[in-house]
Every structure is written in C-alpha cells, then in structure tokens.
Amino acid sequence: MQKSVSSVTFTTQGALRKSALRHANERLVLNAIRENPQLSRVEISRITGLSPSSITFIVKRLTKEKLVREEKVDGATQVGRPPTILQLAGNARYAIGVDISPHGSRVALADWTGQIHEMQEVEWNRDPEIVLRALHGAIRNFVSAKSGRRILGVGVSVPGTWDTTAQTITTAVNLGWTDVAVVPLLEKGFDVPLYFDNNANLSAMGERWFRSHGAKPLEDFVFVTLGEGIGTGIIVSGHVLHGAFGRAGEFGHMTLHPSGRYCLCGNRGCWEEYASERALLRSYHERTEGTRISIKDLVERARQRDAVALEVIEEGARSLALGVSNLIIGLNPEAIVVDSWAADAWDMVEKSVWTVLRERVPAAWLEGIRIYPSAHARDSSLLGAIALALTRYFHSFEHGEREEALTVHMR
Numbered sequence: 001m002q003k004s005v006s007s008v009t010f011t012t013q014g015a016l017r018k019s020a021l022r023h024a025n026e027r028l029v030l031n032a033i034r035e036n037p038q039l040s041r042v043e044i045s046r047i048t049g050l051s052p053s054s055i056t057f058i059v060k061r062l063t064k065e066k067l068v069r070e071e072k073v074d075g076a077t078q079v080g081r082p083p084t085i086l087q088l089a090g091n092a093r094y095a096i097g098v099d100i101s102p103h104g105s106r107v108a109l110a111d112w113t114g115q116i117h118e119m120q121e122v123e124w125n126r127d128p129e130i131v132l133r134a135l136h137g138a139i140r141n142f143v144s145a146k147s148g149r150r151i152l153g154v155g156v157s158v159p160g161t162w163d164t165t166a167q168t169i170t171t172a173v174n175l176g177w178t179d180v181a182v183v184p185l186l187e188k189g190f191d192v193p194l195y196f197d198n199n200a201n202l203s204a205m206g207e208r209w210f211r212s213h214g215a216k217p218l219e220d221f222v223f224v225t226l227g228e229g230i231g232t233g234i235i236v237s238g239h240v241l242h243g244a245f246g247r248a249g250e251f252g253h254m255t256l257h258p259s260g261r262y263c264l265c266g267n268r269g270c271w272e273e274y275a276s277e278r279a280l281l282r283s284y285h286e287r288t289e290g291t292r293i294s295i296k297d298l299v300e301r302a303r304q305r306d307a308v309a310l311e312v313i314e315e316g317a318r319s320l321a322l323g324v325s326n327l328i329i330g331l332n333p334e335a336i337v338v339d340s341w342a343a344d345a346w347d348m349v350e351k352s353v354w355t356v357l358r359e360r361v362p363a364a365w366l367e368g369i370r371i372y373p374s375a376h377a378r379d380s381s382l383l384g385a386i387a388l389a390l391t392r393y394f395h396s397f398e399h400g401e402r403e404e405a406l407t408v409h410m411r
C-alpha cells in the first residue's frame with residue numbers, strides 16, 4: 001500500500017505550502033470523522049490536535065463543500081452532551097468494490113461510509129477473460145452513470161496471490177487461475193484508479209474500517225476466511241501484513257496432519273482440508289453416501305440435531321481451533337475474527353473452539369483475546385475492497401503518517 005504523505009508538499013526552503021497544509025488538515029479532520037462518526041467539534045479538536053478555531057474554519061469549508069454535515073443530537077440540552085455531531089455526507093464521495101469469487105463475483109457501488117447503493121453480480125467462469133470482461137462492464141456502468149457521482153477508486157478482492165509489481169494474479173488455486181494479468185482488461189476506458197489485494201487481507205481491512213460505531217479499531221488481529229479454502233488477513237499495528245513478497249497469510253496451507261489429505265496446493269494435511277467450507281461439505285458428502293447440500297443446509301441440519309451434520313460441524317470446529325491455536329501462539333493477536341460456516345454456526349462451535357484452545361495454548365496467550373464471528377457475514381471481502389478503494393483518499397493520516405502530519409502542522 002502506498003503512503004500518501006506526498007499530499008504534503010514542501011517548497012525548496014522546506015516550508016509547507018499553504019494549500020498543502022490546508023489539504024493535510026482537511027484530510028486529518030475528515031479521517032477523524034470517518035473513524036468516529038459521533039464526534040463534536042471539541043472532540044475533533046482534541047483528537048487531531050488542531051485548535052478549536054482551526055476546526056471551526058475547516059468544518060465550515062467542509063460543510064460548504066457538502067463533504068460533512070452536522071447533526072443535532074437528541075438530548076443536547078443535557079450537561080456533557082455535545083450539541084451537534086459531525087458525519088461524512090453519505091452522497092459526497094463513492095467507491096466501487098469488486099469481489100472475485102468462484103461462487104460468482106460481485107461489483108458494488110458504495111458511498112464512502114460503506115453503505116452499498118447498487119450491486120451487480122457476475123457469473124463464474126473458468127476462463128478469466130470472460131469473468132474480467134463482465135466485471136469491467138459492471139464497473140464501467142457505475143463509473144459512467146450520468147449521476148455526477150464522484151468515485152474515488154475501485155478496490156478489487158482477489159481470492160489468491162496478488163503480485164503488486166507484475167500487477168498479476170499469480171496463483172488462485174480455488175479459481176484455477178494462474179498468472180492472470182488483470183489490469184489491462186479491467187481499467188480500459190475510464191479514469192478511476194484500481195487497487196488490488198487478496199480477499200483475506202481485505203476481509204481484515206473491511207472489519208477494521210467498517211466496525212460498529214463506538215468500537216475501538218483493532219490494531220493486531222487475524223481475520224480467518226473459511227470459504228473454498230482458508231486464508232488469513234493479518235493486521236499488525238493497524239497495517240495489513242503482506243510479507244516480503246506479498247504472500248503472507250497463507251496459513252490455510254500450513255500442515256496440520258503430515259500424512260493427511262491431499263490438498264489442491266500439492267501438499268498433504270493442509271489446514272484448509274479440514275476446516276474450510278469445502279472440507280466440511282466433502283466430509284458430510286462422504287458420510288452420507290453422496291448427499292450434496294449447501295453449507296447453509298449443513299448448518300441448518302446441525303441445528304435440527306442431524307447427527308452427521310453435528311459431527312461434521314464439531315470436527316470442523318476442532319480443526320478450526322487447531323489452526324487458530326498456532327496463529328495465537330505465533331502472532332499474539334488481540335482478536336481472531338472468523339467468517340463463513342463458523343460465523344453462521346458460532347453458537348454451536350464457540351465452546352469447542354475454546355476447549356481446544358485451552359488444551360493447546362498456554363494461558364498467557366489467551367488472556368484478553370477475543371474470538372468472534374464477523375458482523376459482515378459474507379460481505380467482508382467486498383467491504384474490504386471498498387475500504388481499499390477509499391484508503392488512498394484517507395490514508396495520509398493513518399497511524400504513523402498521522403503523527404507526521406501533525407508534526408508538519410506544528411512547524
């Protein structure tokens with residue numbers, strides 16, 4: 001991910017240009033509002049370190065440009081309640097999120113608060129060109145709609161490895177795609193920047209960006225996606241861990257059972273052969289002499305006390321926990337977030353997950369850790385793609401860069 005401190009420009013003498021300073025402070029305020037959509041002007045001043053008079057000035061301009069709106073809070077007369085709160089104006093800026101999936105891909109038009117306004121679905125095809133052309137058509141429709149919407153970017157979620165340098169999907173085992181040059185096909189004919197990342201990384205990003213109001217952003221956590229395979233999006237100090245060559249997070253292919261089942265990757269006994277949606281369905285299929293059902297049906301059957309379905313879910317929970325125990329010991333996260341079948345069946349699997357973790361992980365690693373299902377159900381990677389598309393706009397003042405911006409301001 002590129003850092004956008006370049007938005008702060010210096011003259012040859014090192015003094016900050018006035019327009020750049022203004023731009024930097026505006027983004028600082030917008031980002032504070034995005035992260036905490038219930039803030040009063042006083043609180044924004046405290047969070048950003050900008051003076052109350054600067055905040056008044058900036059908010060006035062942002063309001064005039066229709067980027068933010070002020071709202072009266074009920075009970076404003078009570079002592080200690082802010083009279084008004086600031087929010088991003090939902091229709092001011094938009095982003096497009098694309099989620100490529102072997103179960104059909106989705107293209108969503110969302111505003112910059114993450115609210116999805118329109119969605120188009122694209123059927124799966126083994127030929128990447130057919131899928132990409134259809135996705136391009138959907139993106140172009142949203143970009144060229146004569147509605148005057150200002151679209152900040154297109155974020156694309158890829159269920160495989162994304163090579164940033166070559167701008168290529170290098171491997172997507174579950175798609176059966178190898179070395180697919182995506183950009184030339186997707187970017188044709190419109191001038192909106194495209195950003196790509198792996199679906200598990202983006203699920204983690206979506207979880208962090210579009211969290212429930214009032215919740216603190218997670219700084220160190222792992223998002224475990226449990227679809228066709230298993231992917232993990234690892235957030236370290238607020239940033240996605242990509243690794244030296246962009247391949248970090250492929251814990252789905254760590255070996256759990258050295259002589260276990262063969263995996264699509266060529267190895268044996270990979271985690272995803274035991275705890276992914278695909279693995280659970282296969283297990284049910286094998287034990288019921290070929291009954292083919294969907295994952296939703298499997299969870300439903302378990303709820304209705306179907307013995308085989310319960311057994312499959314229970315074994316899945318234990319395998320899930322076995323992999324998660326390794327993540328916890330290795331990464332010491334504050335939270336593990338799961339999606340897919342584990343989220344659907346969380347009330348049935350939570351207890352077994354904790355039982356295994358307590359057996360496998362020293363108590364000190366489990367202190368304070370939270371393990372829970374994503375609130376975004378099956379939209380996590382799509383929302384992450386939308387977050388990715390917005391990142392460049394807001395990114396100047398995320399974490400490390402925020403401090404730098406403040407330092408610049410105080411010179």
Ligand SMILES: [Zn+2]
Pocket residue numbers: 252253254263264265266267270
């Ligand atoms: Zn594997």
